[in-house]
Amino acid sequence: MKAVLTKEVGGPETLVVEDVAEPTPGNGEVVVDVAACAINYPDTLMIRDLYQFKPERPYSPGGEFSGTISAIGEGVEGWQVGDRILASAGNGGLREKVAVAANRMFKVPEGIDLVQASALLMTYGTTIHGLKDRGDIKDGETVLILGAAGGVGLSCVELAKAYGARVVAAVSSEEKAQVARDAGADEVVIYPREDMDKAASKDLAQKFKDAVGPNGADIVYDIVGGQYSEPALRSIGWEGRFLVIGFPAGIPKMPLNLTLLKSCDIRGVFWGAFVAREPKRNADNIAELFDLWKAGKINPLISETYPIDRAHEAIAKLENREAVGKLVVTM
Numbered sequence: 208m209k210a211v212l213t214k215e216v217g218g219p220e221t222l223v224v225e226d227v228a229e230p231t232p233g234n235g236e237v238v239v240d241v242a243a244c245a246i247n248y249p250d251t252l253m254i255r256d257l258y259q260f261k262p263e264r265p266y267s268p269g270g271e272f273s274g275t276i277s278a279i280g281e282g283v284e285g286w287q288v289g290d291r292i293l294a295s296a297g298n299g300g301l302r303e304k305v306a307v308a309a310n311r312m313f314k315v316p317e318g319i320d321l322v323q324a325s326a327l328l329m330t331y332g333t334t335i336h337g338l339k340d341r342g343d344i345k346d347g348e349t350v351l352i353l354g355a356a357g358g359v360g361l362s363c364v365e366l367a368k369a370y371g372a373r374v375v376a377a378v379s380s381e382e383k384a385q386v387a388r389d390a391g392a393d394e395v396v397i398y399p400r401e402d403m404d405k406a407a408s409k410d411l412a413q414k415f416k417d418a419v420g421p422n423g424a425d426i427v428y429d430i431v432g433g434q435y436s437e438p439a440l441r442s443i444g445w446e447g448r449f450l451v452i453g454f455p456a457g458i459p460k461m462p463l464n465l466t467l468l469k470s471c472d473i474r475g476v477f478w479g480a481f482v483a484r485e486p487k488r489n490a491d492n493i494a495e496l497f498d499l500w501k502a503g504k505i506n507p508l509i510s511e512t513y514p515i516d517r518a519h520e521a522i523a524k525l526e527n528r529e530a531v532g533k534l535v536v537t538m
């Protein structure tokens with residue numbers, strides 16, 4: 208069977224596709240015939256050894272995938288050959304068959320497309336935890352989302368709307384602005400891609416303030432970091448919640464006086480650690496996501512699919528800031 212492998216530290220161009228032996232399930236594991244593996248920003252970091260988890264090489268990247276169970280190991284209960292699943296395993300999804308711990312999987316309900324389901328867990332799982340558990344989102348609040356047309360970003364546009372919020376989407380191009388509007392954003396701010404000086408940063412803060420309105424943003428959902436975080440924090444409202452999700456544009460430093468002036472909170476969101484610490488609450492969140500999906504309130508956008516031989520192109524596209532919604536590799 209075919210597998211994408213990282214054998215050396217480096218970018219997507221260092222990935223190779225090789226024939227490897229088919230896996231057998233270990234204790235507590237099942238083997239899944241992979242239908243689709245969704246690409247996420249952490250995949251770009253892991254292959255460069257820039258992520259908090261550094262698996263031993265060679266391994267297949269690909270943190271989340273969907274498929275059908277084809278073999279069941281010792282000690283696994285509640286699963287059958289033929290069950291349709293999605294899993295979040297950190298890595299290992301970019302191969303035709305993968306052995307995965309049974310406790311990393313969720314059943315895909317009838318009527319939900321298996322390929323589309325591959326794009327649900329990491330983005331929407333992060334955002335439902337971010338908005339509800341960390342952000343205390345309430346009906347009628349205003350949510351400002353940075354990087355709103357990416358994978359996590361679009362999940363936030365849809366979920367914030369599902370929870371009754373007014374959504375201001377911030378993105379770096381008109382094409383991405385249209386994608387955010389199509390997903391339900393009420394207002395869009397386009398920010399520059401090039402480096403901003405002090406005047407440009409002030410100008411962006413004003414644009415955010417105008418878009419969120421006189422009461423400020425109740426929640427800032429910061430997927431991007433870098434030079435965009437401080438202007439966004441300047442547009443937050445009284446007792447607002449600034450949620451820290453990721454740093455594709457770099458790790459920002461924030462002037463703490465702004466938190467005093469707004470009596471606001473800066474709150475970290477670490478979905479992977481939440482899943483490990485509170486699996487039951489995460490499972491409840493995932494069940495809620497499927498309910499929202501069946502009710503038509505969310506609909507994960509896969510903008511492109513790739514065959515396994517071109518998986519490296521999908522990772523490169525994400526890394527180059529060109530991806531919209533999710534890129535998915537189908538087997």
Ligand SMILES: NC(=O)c1ccc[n+]([C@@H]2O[C@H](COP(=O)([O-])OP(=O)(O)OC[C@H]3O[C@@H](n4cnc5c(N)ncnc54)[C@H](OP(=O)(O)O)[C@@H]3O)[C@@H](O)[C@H]2O)c1
Binds near residue numbers: 358525
């Ligand atoms: N905290 C958690 O638990 C958690 C869980 C999952 C993911 N994450 C993090 O969330 C972030 C987004 O992940 P994702 O899978 O949604 O990625 P994605 O689809 O690539 O979205 C990231 C967005 O960041 C923006 N961006 C700004 N500067 C960039 C740069 N230099 N390179 C690439 N993108 C840049 C882009 O939007 P614009 O061009 O519009 O600016 C892009 O759409 C990542 O940092 C990831 O590690 C965190």
